[in-house]
Amino acid sequence: MLKIENLHARVEEKEILKGINLEVKPGEVHAIMGPNGSGKSTLASVIAGREDFEVTEGNISLNGEDLGDLDPEERAHAGVFLSFQYPVEIPGVTVTNFIKAAINESRKAKGLEDMPANEMLSKFREKSSLLEIDRKFLSRSLNEGFSGGEKKRNEIFQMAMLEPKLAILDETDSGLDIDALRIVANGVNKLRGKDNAIVVITHYQRLLDYIVPDHVHVLYNGKIVKSGTKELAFELEEKGYDWIKAENE
Amino acid sequence: MDLNEKLLSSFIAFEDKVNVNDEVHEIRMAALKRFEQQGFPTKKLEAWKYTSLQSLLKKDFSIFPGSKHTLEYPTVRQYFLHETETFKIVFVDGRYSSFLSETTHDGVDVCLFSAAIEKPKYKHVVDEYFNKIADQTDALTNLNTAFANEGAYIFIPKSKAPVKPIEIVHFATGATPQILLQPRNLIVVEENAEVQIIERHQSLGAVEAFTNSVTEIFAHKNARVDYYKFQNDTMKASIVDNTFIEQHNSSEVSIHTFSLGGALVRNNLNFYQRGSHINSIMKGVTLGSERQHIDHYTLVHHTEPDCESHQDYKGIYDGRSVGVFNGKIIVDKIAQKTNAFQQNNNLLISDAATVNTKPQLEIFADDVRCSHGCTIGQLDEDALFYLQSRGIPKKEASALLMYAFANNVLESVKNAALSKRVKDMIAEKLGVKIGFDL
Missing domain, CATH: 1.10.10 (Arc Repressor Mutant, subunit A)
Structure with a gap:
């Protein structure tokens, strides 16, 4: 599904990703772990098409389609979804309107009509109950005044509504208390399927107790320095990142 | 012949068309004399520092419309809010169009200024209100007063409200390719009365219209006026809108100005509070593009205690457009417990767009709450992504x-x-x- 080959990226003059290789197959969950500043969030942004980062070498493809020349919205239409570490507050645009616009713009790009109102409504009902989201929440301005947990839950709700092929969850566990973490993880697990894939980016192993990965990768200094199974995450939790750093100095 | 001379010489021709033996004409003649002395405003005047009329005034505007042009409703339907659910006072090239209008005298008067100044039954209203608050130090207002003859006349008696909103719509058709239009509106809302008005100026095709409009609004005790200005004209049309509002005890007047179209747009919006517990509301959304120049010049004069004013103007400027906001608030010494708020936020979408924003607060009372804030920013890249x-x-x-x-x-x-x-x-x-x- 997702294939990243020898990916190098920089912001201004600083090279942050220094040759990433990663392949994610349909139905898989991959975790990318690593110390702060290792390039985890940059990788997520580059996959989603953020213009601040310049890809200097290598390529990213989704189901064989090269994402390199696509704008962020085109990548979304192709099935990429990024759950933001810091979702942006947009006063004046309600959660509902935002999601409706997102769904209908994606449909428009595929040559489809707007989603019929009744279909939209039942989809909202179904997915909001999945994430235990109150109806009142939907008419609030997007992320404005939301708690950290509400923001993250809202991200996963958007994911549920948009049904992406590839979801990248960037530090989705940060700012969540244990109850919110359980709800969010539960939502993500229900969205897992044989045709989609999830990349979980996280600093801690905690989230991986709930969203169990098939593969764990350690990103350090812009490269994947270690890959393994979920046991690798336990090892990192136990030993910290120092041994990774020591091995790669 | 420049426009100034042309206007003065046209006045004689204008006098052939109107009744020259009444008080209204006395007022016109006095206004013309003031205009003669003042001339058109230039950038030397503080109030016109950021807005120049010079290139506009070089055009060869006709002072009077040429041949009569009629419009069919279906061709202009899109410019009205509703076909049946509004009263309409409609002008085509400055002439009243009875065909497109729907006026009323049922409990309220929604009709023509020209009719009101002719008919004896309205004489006392005209005498009491006409040109009483229009700024006599302003040249363009004086020019409008000198040629004041046509426009909307709205009188809402005590405790009345029209059964539906009123649309005032001006069309310029191009039958006269460059035309100066000077509508004059008089709106009186008596005690406990209410009215909702929508005003729009629309050019059809390539006509270059320059509208110099004056509106006087009187809101008496407990009156409510909601006024919406739709400025979405073509890029060949320009407007200077001079609106004067006098408010009495516990009245509330709101003016919304949506400035989307027009080459040069200048709004002079003046609120004079003449009582206590008054609320004056000014709101605007401006979207400038290309080479548009859009200027909001507001004044609120707080003269009595316990009143409020709220200003909120949002400006978004793209292309090479220029925006101006000048908001003046005067709080007299006696006007204690005034709450006056002013907000002007701007987004610059292109590097070539400009905004000039200037709050002007003159506060002589000591127990007041006045705040103003202006911001100029850009679209948030994070939000966009x-x-x-x-x-x-x-x-x-x-x-x-x-x-x-x-x-x-x-x-x-x-x-x-x-x-x-x-x-x-x-x-x-x-x-x-x-x-x-x-």
């Missing part, structure tokens, strides 16, 4: 952010049909099909 990453294309994402930016003002439009119309106009201007009423 966030929206794009959800599949919303850049153009639509920008439009959504601009709409969100203006949302505080848009939200305050109470009439649902009007609110939808404004949002549609904004979407059209931004070239997106995204419905903001999703």
Whole structure:
């Protein structure tokens, strides 16, 4: 599904990703772990098409389609979804309107009509109950005044509504208390399927107790320095990142 | 012959068309004399520092319309809010169009200024109100007064309200290719009365219209006036809108100005409070593009205690457009417990767009709450990426952010049909099909 080959990226003059290789197959969950500043969030942004980062070498493809020349919205239409570490507050645009616009713009790009109102409504009902989201929440301005947990839950709700092929969850566990973490993880697990894939980016192993990965990768200094199974995450939790750093100095 | 000379020599021809033996004409002649002395405003005047009329005044405007041009309703339907659910006072090239209008005298008077100054039954109203608050130190206002003859006349007696909103619509057809239009509106809302008015100026085709409009609004005790100005004219049309409002005890007047179209747009909006517990509301959304020049010049004069004023203007400027906001608030010494708020927020979309924003507070009372804030910023790149990453294309994402930016003002439009119309106009201007009423 997702294939990243020898990916190098920089912001201004600083090279942050220094040759990433990663392949994610349909139905898989991959975790990318690593110390702060290792390039985890940059990788997520580059996959989603953020213009601040310049890809200097290598390529990213989704189901064989090269994402390199696509704008962020085109990548979304192709099935990429990024759950933001810091979702942006947009006063004046309600959660509902935002999601409706997102769904209908994606449909428009595929040559489809707007989603019929009744279909939209039942989809909202179904997915909001999945994430235990109150109806009142939907008419609030997007992320404005939301708690950290509400923001993250809202991200996963958007994911549920948009049904992406590839979801990248960037530090989705940060700012969540244990109850919110359980709800969010539960939502993500229900969205897992044989045709989609999830990349979980996280600093801690905690989230991986709930969203169990098939593969764990350690990103350090812009490269994947270690890959393994979920046991690798336990090892990192136990030993910290120092041994990774020591091995790669 | 320049426009100034042309106007003065046209006055004689104008006198052939109107009754020259009444008080109204005395007022016109005095106004003309003041205009002669003042001449058109130049950038040397503080109030016109950022806005120049010079290139506009070089055009060869006709002072009177040429051959009569009639319009069929279906061809101009789109410019009205509603076919049947509004009263309409409609002018085509400055002439009243009875065909397109729907006036009334049923409990309220919604009719023509020209009729009001002719008929004895309205004489006392005209004598009491006409040109009483229009600024005599302002040259363009004086020019309008000198040629004052046609416009809307609205009189809402005590405790009355028209059964539906009133639309005042001016069309310029191009039958006269360059035309100066000077509508004069007189609006009196008596004690406990209410009215909702929508005003629009629309050029059809390539006509170059220059509108110099004056509106006087009197809101008596407990009166409520909601006034909406739709400025969505072609890029060849220009307008100077001079609006004067006198408010009495516990009245509330709100003016919303949506400035989307027009080459040069200048709004002189003047509120004079003459009582206590008055609320004056000024709100605006401006979307400038190309080489548009859009200027809002507001004045609120607080003269009595316990009053409020609220100003909120949102400006979004693209292309090489220029925006101006000058907000003057005067609080007299006696006007204690005044709450005066002013907000002007601007977004610059292109590097070549400009905004000049200037609050002017003159506060002589010591127990007041006055605040003002102006900001100039750009679209938030993080927000743009966030929206794009959800599949919303850049153009639509920008439009959504601009709409969100203006949302505080848009939200305050109470009439649902009007609110939808404004949002549609904004979407059209931004070239997106995204419905903001999703």
